[in-house]
Structure formats: structure tokens, C-alpha cells
Amino acid sequence: MEDNELILLLKQSDKDAFTALYKKYWRQVYNFSRLYLTGKDAAEEVVQEVFIKIWESRDFMRQEDNFKGLLFIITRNLIFNQHRKSLNEDFYKMTVISAMESSYDIEEEIEAKNLSDYIDLLINELPPRRREIFNLSRKENKSYKEIAELLHISEKTVENQISEALKYLRKNISMLALFL
Known part of the structure; x- marks a missing residue:
């Protein structure tokens, strides 16, 4: 049965249609979740929450929607929401929001917030010393020379660490773009 037919039945609270959609898509949701979550349990929890949200929002679905x-x-937002609780506001959130056009809608604002949270998550995944150097540069606006003096390392080391951090961020942000 096609997705649009299953959605029509789902809107009528048909549990068999819900089960068919679950069986058809649970693995894709799980695999996508595993890209961003380290634990199997966390990914399984996201799968459950995604399908709970599908069931709860079935009345608002349209048959022609891209399921x-x-x-x-839904999966992306749940993953970001898991990380949002532990992340602080920082320079990147302001940069992403200010870079948006003045006439944006709610969806774009949410996407910018999610991207900003994702960047925060990526920064937290950097090795501790690289993260410290990166944050001193980007959050505290310290020069390479100031960072080098503060941490008793060479300016070249600071430059290399910033460069590696930026490469890591660009690579992972471009990977996210493949899924959008």
C-alpha cells in the first residue's frame, strides 16, 4: 500500500496503517538517529518518540504530505532537543540568527536554532584542548598571540588547533546538509 493511502487510513486512527508505516520506516529512523547518537538505547528511544508524535499528530497530516x-x-528535532538541554547559548547562535534574512518565517528560525545547537554539539565533541583554544578564540575573541601566552603554547599551535576545529565543523555541517 502506498504512503498516501496509509496516511489517509492513519488519519482515521487505523492502527494497522500505523503499524504498516512503522514497519516500513522504523529502520530508516533508527539508522539516521545512530548517525548522531552514540547509544543504541538513545536511538531506539528516538524511534519510539518519532512514531508516538506521528500517532499524536495524525489528525493534522495531509494525504499528499511527504511522509x-x-x-x-521529527527525528532531527528530537535529536537536537536531546542535546539542547545540555548546551549553552554562545557566539554561534547569534551568528546563525543574525545571518538570516530579516524576513524569515518560524520554520527557518527553528532550523537556525537547530543548526546552532548542532554546532554546539560538534564543538563539545572536539578534544578538550582544541575546544578550549577554539572557545578562547571564538567566544572570548582572544587573538592567537593572547591564547598562546595564556596557555603557554606557540601561536602556530593555536593556529593549527583552530584550523583543525574549523575543518571538523565544516565537514560535519556539510554532512548534515546531505540529509536536508
């Missing part, structure tokens, strides 16, 4: 796209958006 796979909806699954991706």
Missing part, C-alpha cells in the same frame, strides 16, 4: 520528509524533520 519520509516528515519523519526526518
Whole structure:
């Protein structure tokens, strides 16, 4: 049965249609979650939450909606929400928001916030010393020379660490773009 037919039945609270959609897509949701979550349990929890949200929002679904796209958006938001609790506001959130056009809608604002949270997550994944150097440069606006003096390292080391951090961020942000 096609997705649009299953969505129509789902809107009528048909549990068999829900089960069919679950069986058809749970693995894709799980695999996508595993890209960003380290634990199997966390990914399984996201799968459960995604399908709970699908069931709870079935009345608002349209038969012509792209179901796979909806699954991706819900999954992505749940993953970001898990990390949002532990992340602090910083320079990147302000940069992402200010870079947006003045006439943006709510969806773009949410996407910018999610991207900013994702950047925070990536920064937290950097090795501790690289993260410290990167934060001194980007959050505290210290020069390479100031950082080198503060940490008793060479300016070249600071430059290399910043360069590696930026490469890591660019690589992972471009990987995210493949899923959008």
C-alpha cells in the first residue's frame, strides 16, 4: 500500500496503517538517529518518540504530505532537543540568527536554532584542548598571540588547533546538509 493511502487510513486512527508505516520506516529512523547518537538505547528511544508524535499528530497530516520528509524533520528535532538541554547559548547562535534574512518565517528560525545547537554539539565533541583554544578564540575573541601566552603554547599551535576545529565543523555541517 502506498504512503498516501496509509496516511489517509492513519488519519482515521487505523492502527494497522500505523503499524504498516512503522514497519516500513522504523529502520530508516533508527539508522539516521545512530548517525548522531552514540547509544543504541538513545536511538531506539528516538524511534519510539518519532512514531508516538506521528500517532499524536495524525489528525493534522495531509494525504499528499511527504511522509519520509516528515519523519526526518521529527527525528532531527528530537535529536537536537536531546542535546539542547545540555548546551549553552554562545557566539554561534547569534551568528546563525543574525545571518538570516530579516524576513524569515518560524520554520527557518527553528532550523537556525537547530543548526546552532548542532554546532554546539560538534564543538563539545572536539578534544578538550582544541575546544578550549577554539572557545578562547571564538567566544572570548582572544587573538592567537593572547591564547598562546595564556596557555603557554606557540601561536602556530593555536593556529593549527583552530584550523583543525574549523575543518571538523565544516565537514560535519556539510554532512548534515546531505540529509536536508
